[in-house]
Amino acid sequence: MTINPDLQGRSYPAAEVYDVGREKIREFARAVKATHPAHFDVEAAKALGHKDLVAPPTFAIIIAQRADAQLIEDPDAGIDFSRVVHADQRFIHHRPIFAGDRLVAELHVDGVRAMGGGAMITTRQEIFALTDGGNGSREAVATTTSSILVRGEGQ
Amino acid sequence: MSPSFHELSAGQDIGSRTIEVTRTDLVKYAGASGDFNPIHWNEAFATGVELPGVIAHGMFTMGAAVQLVTDWAGDPAAVVDFQTRFTKPVLVTDTTGTTDAGATIEVSGAIGKLDADAGTARVDLTVVAAGQKVLMKAQAVVRLS
Numbered sequence: 001m002t003i004n005p006d007l008q009g010r011s012y013p014a015a016e017v018y019d020v021g022r023e024k025i026r027e028f029a030r031a032v033k034a035t036h037p038a039h040f041d042v043e044a045a046k047a048l049g050h051k052d053l054v055a056p057p058t059f060a061i062i063i064a065q066r067a068d069a070q071l072i073e074d075p076d077a078g079i080d081f082s083r084v085v086h087a088d089q090r091f092i093h094h095r096p097i098f099a100g101d102r103l104v105a106e107l108h109v110d111g112v113r114a115m116g117g118g119a120m121i122t123t124r125q126e127i128f129a130l131t132d133g134g135n136g137s138r139e140a141v142a143t144t145t146s147s148i149l150v151r152g153e154g155q
Numbered sequence: 156m157s158p159s160f161h162e163l164s165a166g167q168d169i170g171s172r173t174i175e176v177t178r179t180d181l182v183k184y185a186g187a188s189g190d191f192n193p194i195h196w197n198e199a200f201a202t203g204v205e206l207p208g209v210i211a212h213g214m215f216t217m218g219a220a221v222q223l224v225t226d227w228a229g230d231p232a233a234v235v236d237f238q239t240r241f242t243k244p245v246l247v248t249d250t251t252g253t254t255d256a257g258a259t260i261e262v263s264g265a266i267g268k269l270d271a272d273a274g275t276a277r278v279d280l281t282v283v284a285a286g287q288k289v290l291m292k293a294q295a296v297v298r299l300s
Contacts, residue, residue: 024187031187032218033174036231048230057225057234057295058218062189081192082204086213090238096231151205 003119003150004078008112012070014104017130018063022099025053032056042099055097061089064125064144067105071123079121079150087120087147094140102130103141110145117152157229160299163266163276171263172223175256176211176247184215198249210244211258216289217241220262220282224295227264227278235275236296245284260284267294274299 022042029039037044038054045053072079097103104127111122124145128138181195190212193200201209217239225231247257260282267279280293 028187031180031184032215032222033180034218034222034225034231036222036225038231048232050232054231056218056231057221057237058214061214061218065188065190082194082200084192085244086241088238088240089214089217090236092236093234 002078003112003114003121004076005112005114007071007077007109007121010071010109012067012107014106014128015070016066016104018066018103018105020055020059020097020099020101020103022053024062025055025059025099028059028062029056032058045098050096050098052099055099057091057093059097060091060093060125060127060142060144063103063105063127064146067107067125068123068146068148070107071109071121083118083151085149085151087149089146090144092143094142097141101141104128104130104138111147115149115152118150120147120149122147157233158227158276158299160269160271160274160276163269163299165266165269167266169227169264169266169278170223171261174219174260174262176215176219176245176258176260178209178247178249178251178257181209181211181215181247184212184218188212188214190214206244208246208248211247213241216245216260216282216284217293219260220280220290220293221295223262223264223280224278224297228297228299233297233299234295235298237294239280239282239293240291241289242291243284243287243289245289258284260289264295 106126108124127142131137268277282290
């Protein structure tokens with residue numbers, strides 16, 4: 001299986017909306033062994049000046065990987081998910097993610113580079129919150145970038 | 156209590172944390188994150204794709220490691236930038252039915268750089284499992300008052 005080199009520069013527009021729920025923030029926080037009360041207790045979050053529960057710093061990976069799935073599951077991409085290893089990851093938060101946010105992500109394929117029999121693919125997800133206007137207005141929340149190594153045979 | 160920017164200096168230690176990991180933790184992380192790649196929960200599958208065994212999600216390790224920083228900062232919203240490279244897999248042995256950990260991750264942090272104009276501190280994390288650094292360039296930028 002070979003990776004399609006034409007992937008570089010491809011973009012996928014924002015698709016489904018991700019509704020950030022309080023219980024999901026609590027579940028994710030427990031899963032990364034976080035104990036800060038701002039993830040669990042609305043009053044504790046408000047005491048720090050936040051409007052609702054604050055998501056852990058890596059919570060955006062849920063939205064980012066959903067966006068990435070559009071690429072990984074695209075038969076035209078030629079990616080074998082079982083041979084995917086995460087190489088690097090970055091989260092830039094323009095503002096924190098809160099319970100109640102309605103998020104969308106645009107996916108950009110920034111780089112595709114052959115490595116041995118496999119390939120390193122760098123993607124960027126621009127995550128926005130839909131604002132109350134309901135007229136398509138949105139606010140930048142996070143920029144996430146990740147590189148995945150799709151291992152070739154014997155790698 | 157949040158640390159004050161003017162009391163910090165580069166090289167200063169922010170503490171350390173030990174994270175014990177079991178296969179159950181990986182199943183929980185899979186469910187919470189939506190990353191169900193079987194290399195993180197199925198031994199036969201993992202060895203079948205030439206891995207040494209079941210490995211932790213890189214994002215589990217990254218997400219658990221940053222707790223040292225959020226607890227130090229006093230507010231998880233203070234972490235404005237967080238990045239790492241995943242250099243070695245964390246092998247998690249099957250200890251199901253016992254109270255033993257399947258892997259132990261040691262996290263320690265120090266102030267790498269201060270930016271007075273932005274009011275931010277970069278915390279550099281050292282993350283080690285089985286005697287090897289599993290994350291490289293693990294850096295969290297924290298906004299402080």
